[in-house]
Amino acid sequence: MKKYDAIIIGGxxxxxxxxxxxxxxYREKKILVIRREKESLIPCGIPYALGTLERVEQDIxxxxxxxxxxxxxxxxxxxxxxxxxxxxxxxxxxTFQYEKLVLATGSExxxxxxxxxxxxxxxxxxxxxxxxxxxxxxxxxxxxIVVIGAGFIGVEVSDELKKHIDHxxxxxxxxxxxxxxFDGDISLELEKTLESHGVDxxxxxxxxxxxxxxxxxxxxxxxxxxxxxxxxxxxAIGYRPNTDLAREAGLTLGQTGGIWTDEYLRTSEEDVFAxxxxxxxxxxxxxxxxxxxxxxTAASEARIAGMNLFNIHVIRHCKGSIAIxxxxxxxxxxxxAGITMAQAKKEGFDVILGKSKGRDRHPGVIEDASDVTVxxxxxxxxxxxxxxxxxxxxxxxxxxxxxxxxxxxxxSVMDLSIMQYGTQPLLTAGPGVYPIVAAAMDxxxxxxx
Amino acid sequence: MKKYDAIIIGGxxxxxxxxxxxxxxYREKKILVIRREKESLIPCGIPYALGTLERVEQDIxxxxxxxxxxxxxxxxxxxxxxxxxxxxxxxxxxTFQYEKLVLATGSExxxxxxxxxxxxxxxxxxxxxxxxxxxxxxxxxxxxIVVIGAGFIGVEVSDELKKHIDHxxxxxxxxxxxxxxFDGDISLELEKTLESHGVDxxxxxxxxxxxxxxxxxxxxxxxxxxxxxxxxxxxAIGYRPNTDLAREAGLTLGQTGGIWTDEYLRTSEEDVFAxxxxxxxxxxxxxxxxxxxxxxTAASEARIAGMNLFNIHVIRHCKGSIAIxxxxxxxxxxxxAGITMAQAKKEGFDVILGKSKGRDRHPGVIEDASDVTVxxxxxxxxxxxxxxxxxxxxxxxxxxxxxxxxxxxxxSVMDLSIMQYGTQPLLTAGPGVYPIVAAAMDxxxxxxx
Numbered sequence: 001m002k003k004y005d006a007i008i009i010g011g012x013x014x015x016x017x018x019x020x021x022x023x024x025x026y027r028e029k030k031i032l033v034i035r036r037e038k039e040s041l042i043p044c045g046i047p048y049a050l051g052t053l054e055r056v057e058q059d060i061x062x063x064x065x066x067x068x069x070x071x072x073x074x075x076x077x078x079x080x081x082x083x084x085x086x087x088x089x090x091x092x093x094x095t096f097q098y099e100k101l102v103l104a105t106g107s108e109x110x111x112x113x114x115x116x117x118x119x120x121x122x123x124x125x126x127x128x129x130x131x132x133x134x135x136x137x138x139x140x141x142x143x144x145i146v147v148i149g150a151g152f153i154g155v156e157v158s159d160e161l162k163k164h165i166d167h168x169x170x171x172x173x174x175x176x177x178x179x180x181x182f183d184g185d186i187s188l189e190l191e192k193t194l195e196s197h198g199v200d201x202x203x204x205x206x207x208x209x210x211x212x213x214x215x216x217x218x219x220x221x222x223x224x225x226x227x228x229x230x231x232x233x234x235x236a237i238g239y240r241p242n243t244d245l246a247r248e249a250g251l252t253l254g255q256t257g258g259i260w261t262d263e264y265l266r267t268s269e270e271d272v273f274a275x276x277x278x279x280x281x282x283x284x285x286x287x288x289x290x291x292x293x294x295x296x297t298a299a300s301e302a303r304i305a306g307m308n309l310f311n312i313h314v315i316r317h318c319k320g321s322i323a324i325x326x327x328x329x330x331x332x333x334x335x336x337a338g339i340t341m342a343q344a345k346k347e348g349f350d351v352i353l354g355k356s357k358g359r360d361r362h363p364g365v366i367e368d369a370s371d372v373t374v375x376x377x378x379x380x381x382x383x384x385x386x387x388x389x390x391x392x393x394x395x396x397x398x399x400x401x402x403x404x405x406x407x408x409x410x411x412s413v414m415d416l417s418i419m420q421y422g423t424q425p426l427l428t429a430g431p432g433v434y435p436i437v438a439a440a441m442d443x444x445x446x447x448x449x
Numbered sequence: 450m451k452k453y454d455a456i457i458i459g460g461x462x463x464x465x466x467x468x469x470x471x472x473x474x475y476r477e478k479k480i481l482v483i484r485r486e487k488e489s490l491i492p493c494g495i496p497y498a499l500g501t502l503e504r505v506e507q508d509i510x511x512x513x514x515x516x517x518x519x520x521x522x523x524x525x526x527x528x529x530x531x532x533x534x535x536x537x538x539x540x541x542x543x544t545f546q547y548e549k550l551v552l553a554t555g556s557e558x559x560x561x562x563x564x565x566x567x568x569x570x571x572x573x574x575x576x577x578x579x580x581x582x583x584x585x586x587x588x589x590x591x592x593x594i595v596v597i598g599a600g601f602i603g604v605e606v607s608d609e610l611k612k613h614i615d616h617x618x619x620x621x622x623x624x625x626x627x628x629x630x631f632d633g634d635i636s637l638e639l640e641k642t643l644e645s646h647g648v649d650x651x652x653x654x655x656x657x658x659x660x661x662x663x664x665x666x667x668x669x670x671x672x673x674x675x676x677x678x679x680x681x682x683x684x685a686i687g688y689r690p691n692t693d694l695a696r697e698a699g700l701t702l703g704q705t706g707g708i709w710t711d712e713y714l715r716t717s718e719e720d721v722f723a724x725x726x727x728x729x730x731x732x733x734x735x736x737x738x739x740x741x742x743x744x745x746t747a748a749s750e751a752r753i754a755g756m757n758l759f760n761i762h763v764i765r766h767c768k769g770s771i772a773i774x775x776x777x778x779x780x781x782x783x784x785x786a787g788i789t790m791a792q793a794k795k796e797g798f799d800v801i802l803g804k805s806k807g808r809d810r811h812p813g814v815i816e817d818a819s820d821v822t823v824x825x826x827x828x829x830x831x832x833x834x835x836x837x838x839x840x841x842x843x844x845x846x847x848x849x850x851x852x853x854x855x856x857x858x859x860x861s862v863m864d865l866s867i868m869q870y871g872t873q874p875l876l877t878a879g880p881g882v883y884p885i886v887a888a889a890m891d892x893x894x895x896x897x898x
Contacts, residue, residue: 017881023896045812045874059816061879295880296872302881303890304867314863314893324871333876363494365507368843394817396878398847402854404870409858414763418753421853422773423745425494427782427846430510431744432466432751441752444763445473 003097004032006086006309009078009245010104011035011063012127013045013278014298019071021306025313031399033063033071034090043127045059047153049136051160056133057179081249083269100309103246103259104302107239107293115236118209120323121217125153139232143167146220146230148207150177152327154192158199159329169200170208171220173410180343181325181336185239186375186389190389191334202228214400227326239293253281256291265305273309275301282320284407285339285386286347292321295445324404332370333401338387338407341377350380354413356445360393362423362430368393372429374439376403376413381411383447385440392435394427395428403438413447416440453481453757456537458527460484460512460692461492461576463725463747467551468520471754471822474762479523482512483539491596491743492576492707495768496602498585500609505582530698532718542720544642549720549758550696555752556688556726556742565659566684573684586888588681592616595669595679597656599626601776603685605640607648608778610683618649618677620656620669628654629792630774630785632802635824635838642781646850653675662895688742690727703729703741712765714754723757724750732768733856734788734835735796773853775846781819784849787836787856790826799829803862803892811872811879817842823888825862832861832896841884844877851885862896865889 006022013034019033032170039384040072043051051061077091081101088096105154109124111117123135139145145165147158150172158170170177176187177194191201204335206223210233241258247308252268254260258280265273283290307314326335344351354376361369377387388403390396390428405414424432455471457464460482468482471573490498492561502508512522526540533780537545558573560566572584588594594614596607597686604675607619619626625636628644640650655672658684669677690707701717703709707729714722725747756763793800803825810818819842826836837852839845854866867891872880 013880020881021890024890025897042812042874042879044872044880048815053814059812061812114838142817153898157486173466271586273524294871296870296883299880299883300867300869303886307866314867322869324869326871326873326876328873328875330875335871337871363491363508363510365502366497394876395844395847397871397873398844398851401852401870402847403866405854408861408869411858416766417756418763419854420741420749420771420773420857421745421850422775422784422846423493424775424777424846425491425497425844426777426779427775429534430491431462431493431748432469434745434748437752441470441473444756448474
């Protein structure tokens with residue numbers, strides 16, 4: 001029986017990041033990654049593999065850099081593991097012995113029990129190379145594609161499909177796109193942008209049924225009785241954690257169905273860790289269980305597990321997970337960190353909104369300048385930053401990370417109003433109107449009202 | 450005699466930010482800004498006013514937004530102020546009474562006592578509209594321009610001049626460009642980029658004399674005896690604080706020649722504040738007096754002074770000033786925060802370097818992806834981040850602000866290695882290789898060696 005110091009099941013962002021961190025911190029340890037696919041995609045690149053990128057294969061994440069560092073890979077199905085005997089059983093490669101085991105089994109698309117979902121031409125955005133190639137091959141030449149669900153994947157896929165397809169319809173049951181990440185005023189701007197790109201939006205609409213002819217999808221029936229022509233349907237409702245292996249091995253699951261772990265991503269079984277989408281996270285503000293599924297969250301957790309696998313080296317300050325998202329519709333980009341005004345109120349926080357509007361270069365006539373809007377969700381009495389939403393240019397991706405870091409450090413808008421930062425004409429807003437600080441100042445002045 | 454609650458002398462980034470903050474926090478207060486120019490330039494936009502921007506006037510910062518909020522402006526010279534009688538004397542507009550006075554008198558170019566500096570065609574980069582228009586008018590059609598000093602202004606001006614001028618030579622006495630902001634390996638890359646744009650670099654060279662014919666500059670004589678043809682010379686050696694008014698009024702000056710202030714930017718005279726380039730700052734790490742002159746630093750200080758002008762509302766956590774710079778040569782951008790390896794060693798810190806190299810989009814084939822290098826200067830025992838240098842694409846401007854915020858929060862590379870962040874294909878690096886975290890991990894693994 002082959003023996004490894006660490007075995008990692010799953011090799012996408014979470015699994016790969018665990019392997020890299022273990023190798024960096026425990027150089028002598030023997031590490032094996034077991035995953036199903038020889039070539040696997042960068043998950044967040046999948047919408048772009050369907051549109052912007054010429055070939056789906058351009059989104060493959062190479063594993064050679066990890067192999068070059070001495071990490072072993074095998075491509076196989078794990079059928080079970082035994083936490084008492086510390087063994088992993090695979091379909092073809094036999095049994096392996098581990099000292100430490102890490103589950104990075106990820107998530108798979110959630111398919112609601114909709115009538116017609118088994119019809120040909122109905123897809124969900126999974127993460128397998130073969131599936132995404134099939135979707136791309138099939139979509140080319142189609143006239144009408146319907147996307148169900150306007151979360152990040154639904155929005156990004158719709159916008160990308162529109163680059164190839166005449167009629168793309170995006171259906172969302174709630175009143176706005178990206179309802180979990182943004183409050184209404186920002187969502188409105190995103191909706192305008194999607195519509196200007198030619199995506200048809202149907203908001204506040206529920207799907208009743210997917211209808212077909214001769215086994216193949218032909219239209220969508222809405223609850224209000226309307227129908228929409230559909231040569232192909234893409235469901236982007238959400239994902240659920242892959243926990244079969246964990247459950248069968250007797251690991252404790254959390255309230256949301258993800259694998260329960262402690263602060264250091266240790267499961268209920270000794271020497272078994274779990275990271276990423278398959279894990280139940282804790283909310284940063286409320287410590288409630290949460291079902292956040294982001295590759296960046298997975299990678300952060302993977303590092304905590306990886307660095308602490310054989311001893312706890314990096315002490316975690318008992319923080320929970322913050323949702324930090326960003327996305328781009330090309331001409332407009334958006335980012336969100338922490339909680340929205342709507343969520344904050346629902347959770348019982350007394351909040352105010354700090355706002356700023358400006359440009360992301362100075363003077364604003366610089367060629368690639370974009371408008372930037374920053375909204376900050378602020379606890380009224382404590383002045384602590386709870387959330388942030390940005391609409392802007394390409395630098396939105398890093399600006400939202402500034403605010404994410406501010407939230408992690410439990411900074412108040414007082415701290416942010418006097419924060420130090422750099423500005424430069426070709427790269428940022430002007431020094432006197434730096435948008436993060438301007439929004440903090442606005443919030444502060446409202447607290448004083 | 451006209452009376453104002455607050456009078457601000459100087460209306461560039463520092464003065465304008467004070468005025469805005471006072472108005473936002475004390476709405477009923479009457480505020481007057483006295484400055485020399487009716488139309489004044491965004492200082493950091495000046496290099497681009499000489500190159501990229503078609504007209505110098507495009508770099509003018511409008512004051513109408515401030516006037517619309519009820520802030521008065523007069524354009525005049527202040528000849529003196531009296532801290533006992535709380536009066537300000539102007540050349541044309543008479544005497545004004547203040548309750549609180551803020552000096553935002555800025556800085557002016559430092560001209561070394563070089564032989565020939567009085568010749569026609571020799572300029573320093575001041576901030577006055579008329580001067581910059583004169584430089585732009587005169588440079589057009591010149592064949593050989595020499596820039597002396599490779600700090601940010603010298604580097605940016607050289608790169609911008611090259612867009613119009615055949616031969617641009619940049620002379621620096623130290624061995625690398627931007628020697629105060631970057632360590633050698635990053636500077637080398639910047640030097641390659643400048644050279645690829647056609648700028649001739651002369652590093653480690655001292656200027657002996659500026660030579661002329663008939664009162665007009667014709668060449669530069671170096672200390673090593675070589676000469677360089679020069680139809681025009683631009684000196685970018687540095688700036689010194691404008692403190693004449695303050696000194697004449699008896700205010701205490703600091704060791705570096707700037708106006709001494711306390712944590713809240715209060716000078717040695719009651720009810721007189723000072724902010725920005727005219728002030729002596731304290732270094733964040735050593736608390737030594739420092740001569741940092743950045744518009745963004747000025748704007749941060751301006752907010753502290755403005756919000757605390759009539760009462761202290763926003764408590765400062767006894768932090769000093771961090772240098773946070775960024776700049777761009779178009780195809781390559783760079784940022785620096787905190788101190789360099791060289792400065793850290795000189796100050797006696799025991800430091801190691803954490804490094805990462807990657808791409809700022811994922812997959813790296815995304816159209817506008819750039820390489821990104823992150824270098825972190827880390828205190829070996831405490832693991833605290835002391836400095837950071839980035840070479841990358843346009844998002845460098847905000848990425849360096851992330852690291853600036855990390856330094857302000859005295860974060861360690863342990864904290865950074867498990868920080869939460871968002872990633873997105875079109876906006877950032879991939880989740881597993883996010884460059885800031887990758888550099889922190891590299892630093893951590895070296896600490897363990």
